Amino acid sequence: MSNKYSELGLKVGLEIHIQLDTMHKLFCKCPTKLVEAGGEEVFERELRPARSELGEVDVAALLEWRRKRRFKYYAPPEASCLVEADEEPPHMVNREALAVAIAIAKALNMYVPDEIHVMRKVVIDGSNTSGFQRTCIIGLNGYMLDGERKIGIQTLCLEEDAARKVGEEPGSVHYKLDRLGIPLVEIATAPDINDPEQAERVAYKIGQLVRLTGKAKRGLGTIRQDLNVSIRGGAKTEIKGVQHLYLISKVVEYEVVRQQKLLWIKEELLKRGVKPEDIKDTVYNVSDVFAGTKSKILRRAISRKGYGVYAIVLPGFKGLLGVEVQPGRRFGTELADYARVWGGIGGIIHTDELPGYGISDEEVRALYEKLLADPSRDAIVLAADREDRSREALKAVAERARMALQGVPEETRAANPDGTTRYMRPRPGGARMYPETDIPPIEVTESLLREADRYVPEPLDTKLKRFVEVYGLSRGLALTVLNDLRLDLFEKLVEKYRGRLSPTLVASTITNTIRMLKGEGISIENIDDRHIEETLDLVAEGVIAKEAIPEVLAELARNPEKSAREVVKEKKLVSISIEELEKLIEEAIEKNIESIKEKPQKAFNIVMGEVMRIVRGRVDGRVVAEHVKKKLFSLLRQ
Numbered sequence: 001m002s003n004k005y006s007e008l009g010l011k012v013g014l015e016i017h018i019q020l021d022t023m024h025k026l027f028c029k030c031p032t033k034l035v036e037a038g039g040e041e042v043f044e045r046e047l048r049p050a051r052s053e054l055g056e057v058d059v060a061a062l063l064e065w066r067r068k069r070r071f072k073y074y075a076p077p078e079a080s081c082l083v084e085a086d087e088e089p090p091h092m093v094n095r096e097a098l099a100v101a102i103a104i105a106k107a108l109n110m111y112v113p114d115e116i117h118v119m120r121k122v123v124i125d126g127s128n129t130s131g132f133q134r135t136c137i138i139g140l141n142g143y144m145l146d147g148e149r150k151i152g153i154q155t156l157c158l159e160e161d162a163a164r165k166v167g168e169e170p171g172s173v174h175y176k177l178d179r180l181g182i183p184l185v186e187i188a189t190a191p192d193i194n195d196p197e198q199a200e201r202v203a204y205k206i207g208q209l210v211r212l213t214g215k216a217k218r219g220l221g222t223i224r225q226d227l228n229v230s231i232r233g234g235a236k237t238e239i240k241g242v243q244h245l246y247l248i249s250k251v252v253e254y255e256v257v258r259q260q261k262l263l264w265i266k267e268e269l270l271k272r273g274v275k276p277e278d279i280k281d282t283v284y285n286v287s288d289v290f291a292g293t294k295s296k297i298l299r300r301a302i303s304r305k306g307y308g309v310y311a312i313v314l315p316g317f318k319g320l321l322g323v324e325v326q327p328g329r330r331f332g333t334e335l336a337d338y339a340r341v342w343g344g345i346g347g348i349i350h351t352d353e354l355p356g357y358g359i360s361d362e363e364v365r366a367l368y369e370k371l372l373a374d375p376s377r378d379a380i381v382l383a384a385d386r387e388d389r390s391r392e393a394l395k396a397v398a399e400r401a402r403m404a405l406q407g408v409p410e411e412t413r414a415a416n417p418d419g420t421t422r423y424m425r426p427r428p429g430g431a432r433m434y435p436e437t438d439i440p441p442i443e444v445t446e447s448l449l450r451e452a453d454r455y456v457p458e459p460l461d462t463k464l465k466r467f468v469e470v471y472g473l474s475r476g477l478a479l480t481v482l483n484d485l486r487l488d489l490f491e492k493l494v495e496k497y498r499g500r501l502s503p504t505l506v507a508s509t510i511t512n513t514i515r516m517l518k519g520e521g522i523s524i525e526n527i528d529d530r531h532i533e534e535t536l537d538l539v540a541e542g543v544i545a546k547e548a549i550p551e552v553l554a555e556l557a558r559n560p561e562k563s564a565r566e567v568v569k570e571k572k573l574v575s576i577s578i579e580e581l582e583k584l585i586e587e588a589i590e591k592n593i594e595s596i597k598e599k600p601q602k603a604f605n606i607v608m609g610e611v612m613r614i615v616r617g618r619v620d621g622r623v624v625a626e627h628v629k630k631k632l633f634s635l636l637r638q
């Protein structure tokens with residue numbers, strides 16, 4: 001298949017992290033639950049790089065070191081112990097988590113080694129009290145099918161989740177230890193994915209597979225995905241923390257655009273004859289240029305002691321900082337990201353956006369003059385902050401500008417909620433794994449493999465057959481459900497409502513109704529399994545008609561904290577009794593009696609329309625029709 005993306009040489013690899021809903025954490029007996037505030041122990045730590053640096057200095061670690069942050073930990077006693085506080089060595093690996101991970105590896109056609117070794121992966125952001133995350137490889141070299149295509153699954157790791165970030169203040173980050181140690185499976189695909197839609201499809205399939213073990217956690221934050229994206233001539237960009245599966249295709253599309261634009265900027269710079277050595281690290285204090293400025297931002301900086309306005313020249317960059325690289329994000333935004341991360345300043349101002357921010361044309365001219373820069377060719381970047389921070393920030397901007405001559409830098413980026421991304425840090429080096437000396441290797445015994453077999457999901461073709469033959473789904477609907485992340489919910493609910501709701505209704509609520517709501521612009525990411533189940537409960541109890549399902553779900557998407565029962569009460573969606581319905585029909589007939597007698601062939605539509613207007617969503621349309629026909633029949637027969 002040849003399309004735009006294969007021509008661009010797009011390669012995407014996914015790394016999917018899913019929390020496991022096991023009884024205990026991975027290395028201790030604490031439960032795998034998050035707790036609210038109250039009665040917690042609090043302690044502080046600093047980053048201890050000595051424990052992790054074996055020779056080679058990791059750039060990402062270096063960045064964190066330079067930020068010199070302290071970390072504050074909240075340790076709720078009901079969901080953490082001395083293991084999470086790093087005061088006690090880890091216990092043996094949780095056997096339940098091991099069995100589930102092996103089951104997933106088998107379902108992904110992976111090789112499971114005879115012996116499992118726990119390793120330490122360096123983490124530098126304080127999200128683990130020990131300074132590293134424990135991880136072990138459970139499966140290697142597997143694959144899954146996307147239609148006819150084989151997508152390689154490189155590794156499946158079982159690892160501990162990080163501590164939960166709960167706050168931040170200058171120089172200090174706060175974490176809660178309840179999440180630390182919850183088992184996670186991390187599934188990494190090969191870069192075999194060649195288009196954005198496929199990336200999303202594969203991610204759904206993997207998420208679904210893990211859920212089908214019956215041991216996946218649900219809800220926001222329980223599934224996170226990282227993407228590796230590159231195009232020909234670009235560079236591998238690692239995008240962290242895509243929170244929703246449905247955002248994946250968008251994130252990939254936007255990253256492709258960004259890399260294309262960065263390559264275009266590189267070409268343009270080469271055409272202009274710009275060389276890396278032209279871009280100097282020299283930072284100028286230009287506060288005097290803005291002595292009488294109307295710009296509030298600059299005035300505030302100039303008036304504060306130790307603060308000022310600082311500038312750096314980017315020769316040959318005129319006009320390029322204003323080039324949009326992603327929706328709403330310009331090349332200047334990419335530079336600003338570096339200024340923020342490395343200098344800790346709020347942002348930058350550049351000449352491609354001036355005059356503006358209260359800065360006049362005259363001031364811009366004076367600025368170029370002072371720095372002996374060419375207003376028709378060069379760009380100037382300003383920082384208005386404390387001197388040391390401004391200097392660091394502008395040096396980082398110069399560094400990033402030099403990288404523009406290489407095209408796309410190798411970066412780790414963070415996903416924004418709208419699908420765009422922002423710079424986080426350089427891509428960490430490879431040498432970050434060390435053996436965990438506190439835990440001996442684990443033998444994969446026959447009995448462990450037998451335990452794992454209990455969690456291996458039923459093959460999808462067996463399910464398809466059962467859905468059509470036993471549940472009576474159409475083949476099309478059955479296939480739709482099989483491709484849905486909530487496949488496991490479907491099976492659970494069909495069992496629950498057996499004899500009360502048809503499997504077809506359950507299936508189409510989970511798939512078609514949700515898709516329809518998405519089409520209407522409803523935030524379906526807010527709809528969780530609980531909402532769906534509560535809504536169908538009400539249908540099964542006869543409290544609402546199935547016609548009311550979309551409205552209830554839409555309202556729950558807007559107010560996810562509400563219960564379906566509350567929504568139904570507020571919106572007066574409670575179904576009405578047959579007596580009430582018959583009364584309404586009689587009233588409608590009475591009201592329209594003239595036209596009914598005049599045009600009996602239209603009587604049904606008239607009455608039906610009138611009644612449905614009142615009872616829509618409260619009674620099944622078929623029930624209404626039945627009663628309308630009955631009433632009209634006896635009336636017109638007279």
Ligand SMILES: [Zn+2]
Nearest residue numbers: 028030080081
């Ligand atoms: Zn614990």
